[in-house]
Amino acid sequence: MMSDSAEIKEEDARKKTWADLLESTTIALEEKRMFNARVEAHWILEAASGYHREELVMNLKTDAPRLGVKHLNTILDKRLSGEPIQYALGSWSFRKLDLLIDRRVLIPRPETEILVDVAHEYLNQCNQDEPLKVCDLGTGSGAIGLAIAQERDDVEVYLVDVSPDALKVASANLTGLGNHAVKVKVLQSDWFDQIPQHLKDSFQLIVSNPPYIADGEELPPEVANYEPPQALFAGKEGTEDIQSILSSAPTWLSMGGTIILEMAPHQTEYIAEIAANQGYSDVKISNDLAGKERIVSCTWKE
Ligand SMILES: C[S@@+](CC[C@H](N)C(=O)[O-])C[C@H]1O[C@@H](n2cnc3c(N)ncnc32)[C@H](O)[C@@H]1O
Numbered sequence: 001m002m003s004d005s006a007e008i009k010e011e012d013a014r015k016k017t018w019a020d021l022l023e024s025t026t027i028a029l030e031e032k033r034m035f036n037a038r039v040e041a042h043w044i045l046e047a048a049s050g051y052h053r054e055e056l057v058m059n060l061k062t063d064a065p066r067l068g069v070k071h072l073n074t075i076l077d078k079r080l081s082g083e084p085i086q087y088a089l090g091s092w093s094f095r096k097l098d099l100l101i102d103r104r105v106l107i108p109r110p111e112t113e114i115l116v117d118v119a120h121e122y123l124n125q126c127n128q129d130e131p132l133k134v135c136d137l138g139t140g141s142g143a144i145g146l147a148i149a150q151e152r153d154d155v156e157v158y159l160v161d162v163s164p165d166a167l168k169v170a171s172a173n174l175t176g177l178g179n180h181a182v183k184v185k186v187l188q189s190d191w192f193d194q195i196p197q198h199l200k201d202s203f204q205l206i207v208s209n210p211p212y213i214a215d216g217e218e219l220p221p222e223v224a225n226y227e228p229p230q231a232l233f234a235g236k237e238g239t240e241d242i243q244s245i246l247s248s249a250p251t252w253l254s255m256g257g258t259i260i261l262e263m264a265p266h267q268t269e270y271i272a273e274i275a276a277n278q279g280y281s282d283v284k285i286s287n288d289l290a291g292k293e294r295i296v297s298c299t300w301k302e
Pocket residue numbers: 105106107108109112137138139140141142143144160161162163166189190191209210211212230231232
């Protein structure tokens with residue numbers, strides 16, 4: 001069977017400019033009723049050409065090399081088959097990072113970028129000569145922990161995940177961090193279970209975007225068919241992992257240490273109440289960019 005991008009392949013023999021390819025890629029995506037066809041076509045061409053956006057615009061009239069067309073077709077075929085654009089491209093930006101992303105990890109979301117802002121707000125108030133220890137629990141691609149490591153000099157960051165596959169992606173992303181990488185360690189652990197004992201009472205900050213979908217909850221096909229179930233589902237209620245993290249965290253937080261958790265908007269009030277009942281103080285709910293309650297943070301002072 002011919003692939004959807006066969007038309008572009010058949011015409012490989014004739015020279016095509018990037019402008020021609022932008023047009024044919026946009027049309028192919030529009031025919032599949034892709035909502036953001038033109039924007040996605042730009043992203044695909046940027047990935048295939050190696051140009052940044054402005055460079056691509058300046059080079060639209062140049063002929064695309066055969067390898068560039070081949071790369072474009074590979075990405076386009078994946079996208080036309082329904083794969084999320086982030087996996088089809090193989091990378092996605094998160095704050096100032098350009099992260100390697102594939103089906104072994106959750107696609108980092110814009111709301112999680114806000115969690116990093118909340119983390120900075122807290123870390124900015126910490127007064128300490130030693131590096132501040134930060135634990136990113138359920139790190140996936142490494143998005144949260146690596147962003148914190150990249151954006152500040154005063155931290156030592158631990159990237160923790162139970163999935164060896166996810167940790168391979170996080171480690172690959174760590175190598176892209178340059179000098180900042182020396183501040184980061186990668187650990188395989190089922191939440192806190194395999195974290196070395198000497199790190200008890202040591203974390204000034206624990207950040208986590210754990211799985212928080214209830215088993216059986218309906219998800220868009222792009223999520224359900226492609227993203228790793230281990231990154232999505234948390235049990236019958238959806239709050240099981242959050243509750244488990246909250247109940248174990250005091251053992252690992254330093255005095256006055258804080259935990260910042262991302263969750264679904266309908267879970268925030270319930271989790272804030274649980275945190276307060278468990279003895280956490282300064283329980284706070286923060287909104288995401290869409291104005292929805294998304295993040296619960298709380299401090300352990302005992
Ligand atoms: C929702 S994803 C978040 C990924 C990344 N932090 C982000 O925000 O894009 C949840 C992550 O938690 C990990 N995870 C699930 N169960 C875990 C467990 N018991 N211990 C540690 N990590 C776990 C998954 O493998 C997945 O990478």
